[in-house]
Amino acid sequence: MPPVVEIRNVSNFVGQEVLIQGWLYNLRESGKLLFPLIRDGSGIIQGVVAKGAVPPEVFARVRDLTQESSLRVTGKVRADQRAPGGFELEVSDVDVLQLIPPDHPYPITPKEHGIEFLMDHRHLWLRSSRQRAILGVRHEIIKACRDFFDDRGFILVDTPIFTPAACEGTTTLFEVDYFEDKAYLTQSGQLYNEATAAAVGKTYCFGPTFRAEKSKTRRHLTEFWMIEPEVAFAHLDDAMVLGEELVAFVVRRVLERRRGELQTLERKVAPLEKCTPPFPRLSYDDAVKMLQEKGSEIQWGGDFGGGDETMLSESFDKPVLVHRYPAQVKAFYMAPDPARSEVALCVDMLAPEGYGEIIGGGERLADFDLLLRRIEEAKLPRQAFEWYLDLRRYGTVPHAGFGMGIERVVAWICGLEHVRETIPFPRMLHRLTP
RNA sequence: UCCUCGGUAGCUCAAUGGUAGAGCAUUCGGCUGUUAACCGAAGGGUUCCAGGUUCGAGUCCUGGCCGAGGAGCCA
Numbered sequence: 001m002p003p004v005v006e007i008r009n010v011s012n013f014v015g016q017e018v019l020i021q022g023w024l025y026n027l028r029e030s031g032k033l034l035f036p037l038i039r040d041g042s043g044i045i046q047g048v049v050a051k052g053a054v055p056p057e058v059f060a061r062v063r064d065l066t067q068e069s070s071l072r073v074t075g076k077v078r079a080d081q082r083a084p085g086g087f088e089l090e091v092s093d094v095d096v097l098q099l100i101p102p103d104h105p106y107p108i109t110p111k112e113h114g115i116e117f118l119m120d121h122r123h124l125w126l127r128s129s130r131q132r133a134i135l136g137v138r139h140e141i142i143k144a145c146r147d148f149f150d151d152r153g154f155i156l157v158d159t160p161i162f163t164p165a166a167c168e169g170t171t172t173l174f175e176v177d178y179f180e181d182k183a184y185l186t187q188s189g190q191l192y193n194e195a196t197a198a199a200v201g202k203t204y205c206f207g208p209t210f211r212a213e214k215s216k217t218r219r220h221l222t223e224f225w226m227i228e229p230e231v232a233f234a235h236l237d238d239a240m241v242l243g244e245e246l247v248a249f250v251v252r253r254v255l256e257r258r259r260g261e262l263q264t265l266e267r268k269v270a271p272l273e274k275c276t277p278p279f280p281r282l283s284y285d286d287a288v289k290m291l292q293e294k295g296s297e298i299q300w301g302g303d304f305g306g307g308d309e310t311m312l313s314e315s316f317d318k319p320v321l322v323h324r325y326p327a328q329v330k331a332f333y334m335a336p337d338p339a340r341s342e343v344a345l346c347v348d349m350l351a352p353e354g355y356g357e358i359i360g361g362g363e364r365l366a367d368f369d370l371l372l373r374r375i376e377e378a379k380l381p382r383q384a385f386e387w388y389l390d391l392r393r394y395g396t397v398p399h400a401g402f403g404m405g406i407e408r409v410v411a412w413i414c415g416l417e418h419v420r421e422t423i424p425f426p427r428m429l430h431r432l433t434p
Numbered sequence: 435u436c437c438u439c440g441g442u443a444g445c446u447c448a449a450u451g452g453u454a455g456a457g458c459a460u461u462c463g464g465c466u467g468u469u470a471a472c473c474g475a476a477g478g479g480u481u482c483c484a485g486g487u488u489c490g491a492g493u494c495c496u497g498g499c500c501g502a503g504g505a506g507c508c509a
Contacts (some may be wrong), residue, residue: 030472031465050466067459082467102460105444110470111458112446116501172507188509213508214435220508306505331509348509360509403509430501 002074007043010087013077020045020073020089024065026110034062038073044129047073047089054092061094068106070097122425123434133261134421137254138410144253145227148246149204154229157196159189159205164384172212185210188403191388193230194364197399198391204229216429217306218418219356219408223427230401236345236363239400240321243349243359244279247319251275254413267415271317271353279318284325284343287312303329309357313350323347332374335363355412361402368392
């Protein structure tokens with residue numbers, strides 16, 4: 001029995017008989033020659049079967065294979081310039097686990113398809129090279145984030161998915177029945193992070209986040225993943241440095257370990273290679289001036305529209321940190337700038353190449369009286385925030401943190417048009433299945 | 435919620451108001467180095483739904499359903 005080998009490792013088995021387990025990706029034939037392309041999730045290898053070189057029944061089994069039929073292939077690995085990838089498998093035997101019948105063929109052909117069809121078949125679409133590459137980069141980004149924080153002494157503390165009330169009172173939440181009560185799906189772990197930061201000093205949470213906004217754009221999902229660090233005794237500048245070091249680390253890691261995937265995605269790496277600290281800093285005031293010079297309608301005090309964000313992020317070849325937005329457009333928990341109370345000590349990081357916001361955060365309001373006033377101004381139910389006020393009653397300290405949307409980072413690093421391809425099973429305004 | 439565009443073969447699309455078509459997929463045949471292989475042939479249709487105009491509607495009109503792109507909204 002030859003050794004079972006993953007396709008990614010075949011180069012170590014040149015000249016040896018191996019067993020590949022996978023699916024038929026495509027079959028090309030030329031007379032008495034068959035070229036089955038086999039994929040196993042780790043890669044794709046071309047098999048070669050010549051009539052006369054194998055028993056007739058083996059030749060027939062390969063000839064009759066249909067796309068995505070599951071199989072085990074035995075053969076000798078050979079280096080060959082003519083093979084895609086440089087290696088091919090001289091097939092000696094095939095064990096077909098399931099032959100997909102031709103009258104119900106695999107729906108996704110190697111030709112082009114529309115987005116609706118592909119999304120309806122997302123569970124199968126994931127098998128394509130392109131989707132496989134995106135999943136690989138997504139995995140690497142998440143692993144890099146975890147390594148980054150773990151290596152710096154952060155402790156991962158999970159925050160709840162069910163929450164009793166609006167965290168911020170601003171966004172639309174998904175409401176669910178919770179026995180005799182109502183609960184809401186989390187839109188951020190941040191308030192809980194502030195509690196755990198006071199327990200462990202440096203913390204982060206990583207989990208799904210839910211937004212019920214009826215946003216229908218290339219950068220919105222109703223369910224997405226966010227990684228949120230929070231650091232006790234940190235100020236705005238510390239959060240900005242942490243954010244730029246995180247993003248630079250993640251980009252470098254993907255460039256080091258996922259070149260092949262980026263190549264599959266035809267992602268130009270030059271713009272990514274420029275993402276080294278320091279990233280440019282831009283105050284909200286200067287951002288507004290810059291946008292007005294470029295023809296935007298924005299006035300001081302307003303939030304950036306999608307077009308403004310794109311315009312800003314296209315103006316720099318690195319991610320840019322936009323800080324000190326007007327307090328009125330930001331959440332109640334943002335600390336005001338002591339030098340200018342009309343602006344908040346907050347920061348957004350905009351990815352370059354028009355990708356826009358990937359990070360949002362800043363310094364939190366640490367003063368009890370001020371926080372209470374902001375809660376009342378925002379007309380939030382004080383009762384629900386008593387525990388949060390406790391954090392300012394018992395040993396309050398300055399602290400800061402941010403949230404980074406994983407899918408937007410994946411979209412940017414992979415160079416994708418839309419975030420729907422960055423998550424295995426996207427949840428959007430018009431998409432709940434599969 | 436609003437604006438724009440779209441819905442025709444399994445898929446991607448075409449079709450001046452006048453016989454519903456191509457490529458891919460499927461089936462059959464050919465080819466000993468194919469690279470989304472190629473060449474030849476065949477089968478395959480409730481033109482999203484309901485009305486209406488017309489001698490005649492895939493095409494025009496009205497309403498609806500579904501989707502895409504964008505806007506608004508959105509740490």
